[in-house]
Amino acid sequence: xxKNKLKDSEIKFTISLDENNVPEQIAWEADDEGKKxxxxxxxxxxxxxxxxxxxxxxxxxxxxxMQVDEMKVFFHQSLLSMADTxxxxxxxxxxxxxLRDYCAHFGEKMNIIKSD
Numbered sequence: 862x863x864k865n866k867l868k869d870s871e872i873k874f875t876i877s878l879d880e881n882n883v884p885e886q887i888a889w890e891a892d893d894e895g896k897k898x899x900x901x902x903x904x905x906x907x908x909x910x911x912x913x914x915x916x917x918x919x920x921x922x923x924x925x926x927m928q929v930d931e932m933k934v935f936f937h938q939s940l941l942s943m944a945d946t947x948x949x950x951x952x953x954x955x956x957x958x959x960l961r962d963y964c965a966h967f968g969e970k971m972n973i974i975k976s977d
Contacts, residue, residue, distance in 0.1 A: 874905060906935075
């Protein structure tokens with residue numbers, strides 16, 4: 862009988878704040894096959910499921926230099942990735958498709974994508 866050994870992986874965010882506690886820099890690093898990879902970013906949106914409270918905790922941060930147009934694209938791509946995750950995690954293809962349809966609408970209204 863062999864026991865499965867759990868593998869730990871770490872994702873770390875480092876937020877540099879100004880004197881008013883507004884993020885100036887966001888850096889993140891993750892273990893990737895034994896190597897640490899450190900990158901900078903202008904924004905993060907993280908959702909964490911609290912199983913005890915049965916609720917979602919959120920961390921939404923963006924730096925002062927995150928442009929409005931960049932934020933619109935960030936939201937659009939985040940919504941699209943949520944549709945992919947919904948389908949993969951639940952098998953809800955129809956609802957994921959509905960969310961993708963909304964993402965197309967969102968992208969058009971935000972002038973991120975051109976309408977057909």
